[in-house]
Amino acid sequence: MACILFDKLGLNAGRKGKTGYSTDTRVLRSIREEHEIVEVIEEWREYSKLLNTYLGPLPELISAADGRLHTTFNQAVASPGRLSTTNPNLQSIPIRTELGREIRSAFVAEPGFRLLSADYSQVELRILAHVSGEPKLREAFARGEDIHTATAAEVLGKDPATLTKDERNVAKMVNFGIIYGISAFGLSENLEIPREEAQAYIEAYLARFPLVQDFIQRTIERCERDGYATSLFGRRRPVPELKASNRQTRSLGERLAVNFVMQGTAADIIKKAMVAIHRRLRAEGRAARLVLQVHDELLLEVPEVELSAVKELVRAEMCGAYPLDPPLAVDIGVGDDWNEAKN
DNA sequence: TCTGTCACG
């Protein structure tokens, strides 16, 4: 495809080397105006992905025994301590496009039951606020503010009401970056801006949230000393990369250490909630059951008659899994199918 | 078995 687009048609190649030109989503988007074939390829990519990964294989995996689709949970694969799922991977069912959502709609509750989706709101940034103690972050959450808008207002020194969409999006990408272990290069790639500009955003952010800067620095220093990063509950992730002689590998180690505190603690918290919910459902003799976990979301199949009780049970056990400051927050939706439950 | 791509958090 690269040969056709870039050599034969002479479209603007741009990014990447290594084994040749890239033809990924971002590249295609950037050359959409240059030739009418590009949009057709983009469309074909979306259709073939959905067809080959979901529509084709999933029906074949429905159990003959009970007519349901069962995944396999791996508890010891993902380094931060998250679960992962295989055959099929039910943690990557589409949601981001209209067409993808139609596939999600095919996941339905049994007759007499509804699907209840409960997801933690900004759990990793709340963990950051808690472990860093950064007052501005804690207060923004305590006041129930939109965290990306609050971040943009603070960093740019503007009234939240006057912020543009782009300004909020920059703050959102910076917040993602903080969770991933930020780098100027990564932020610049993501926002498609010069690295110097990205570096300036990072410096402005850290100046406005000094306790976050302290948290990052102390996390790295501790990890260098101990050889492992530690979640809020004391679970450890070894980070040998931090001792590497290669500077790039050491930088990776720094990002892994910082990311683990948030991603790993979030994984711990939702597991605590799952255990608590399961125990209470059993103790109360409910027919409702947990059917899926997707990192910050729990999906339950709930009899109609149990809905209001189970909804409050789930909210209480997820929010109460651990007393964070700011507190954990949970959004809950109910529907006949999984897509509906998330609206 | 590896690479590129793309689905999710």
Next chain:
DNA sequence: ACGTACGTGACAGAC
């Protein structure tokens, strides 16, 4: 100068 945002799994195609 280099080359990176964190974590997964599935698929097609090349080898």
